[in-house]
Amino acid sequence: MLRLETLEIVLDGFRLAADFSVPTGQTVAILGPSGAGKSTLLDVIAGFVPAASGRILWNETDLNGLSPGARPVSVLFQDNNLFPHLTVAQNAGLGLRSDLRLGPEHHQSVMDSLARVGLAGMERRKPATLSGGQRSRAALARMLLRGRPLMLLDEPFAALGPALKADMLALVADLATETGATVLMVTHDPEDARAIAPLTCLVAEGLVQPPHGTIQLLRNPPPALRRYLG
Numbered sequence: 001m002l003r004l005e006t007l008e009i010v011l012d013g014f015r016l017a018a019d020f021s022v023p024t025g026q027t028v029a030i031l032g033p034s035g036a037g038k039s040t041l042l043d044v045i046a047g048f049v050p051a052a053s054g055r056i057l058w059n060e061t062d063l064n065g066l067s068p069g070a071r072p073v074s075v076l077f078q079d080n081n082l083f084p085h086l087t088v089a090q091n092a093g094l095g096l097r098s099d100l101r102l103g104p105e106h107h108q109s110v111m112d113s114l115a116r117v118g119l120a121g122m123e124r125r126k127p128a129t130l131s132g133g134q135r136s137r138a139a140l141a142r143m144l145l146r147g148r149p150l151m152l153l154d155e156p157f158a159a160l161g162p163a164l165k166a167d168m169l170a171l172v173a174d175l176a177t178e179t180g181a182t183v184l185m186v187t188h189d190p191e192d193a194r195a196i197a198p199l200t201c202l203v204a205e206g207l208v209q210p211p212h213g214t215i216q217l218l219r220n221p222p223p224a225l226r227r228y229l230g
């Protein structure tokens, strides 16, 4: 279980508070206005930004003070964070070892993960030769290989067209089910939440609200969400 316990984030004039739990294996959408703090929340959980106070617990372990690499977390950003000079297989392989010293068993895992995300046969390609969707798939393969139980997605598919985005969301949902991962996904699109996240946290007015049922929340939005949805 992920627990944010009286968590407070303070950055210059910006403040954000959170106090709730997410059960293991759940997929939660993080929805809210621009500048509300959605990305900052993920950055704090991932360890890129320190919390001002409170605890971030993963199965009773406090993550505060652990470096990003030591946390049970992998992050997928919109730009996919692929290295242009590395092949698809090498980019994925970074999920296993950051120095890319991979043995034969690692190579097999890389091939398996690329096949799982639909990139079989593209192992030797460079990111620049891939479509946007294929780049997202390569980043997902790396995430699979990292094998971390907490997946943080920051608007990963915002640049993709609707059909491709739907495919990628379905792939994320399948991978989360297969691996039992807990997923927090920042999105601007309520339809993304509806598609794969049974629960949604609304971020607005300095507060990350505890997860609510997505369908119920969107059917009967509180004032802050109604303002955001327009």
Ligand SMILES: Nc1ncnc2c1ncn2[C@@H]1O[C@H](COP(=O)(O)OP(=O)(O)OP(=O)(O)O)[C@@H](O)[C@H]1O
Pocket (backbone or CB within 6 Å): 011, 012, 014, 032, 033, 034, 035, 036, 037, 038, 039, 040, 041
């Ligand atoms: N390193 C930082 N130092 C100071 N303020 C910051 C820093 N990073 C983010 N902020 C501020 O924190 C607030 C929240 O930003 P954040 O990017 O988390 O919002 P968001 O909800 O993800 O927005 P968007 O939907 O537009 O991506 C903003 O006011 C931003 O300017």
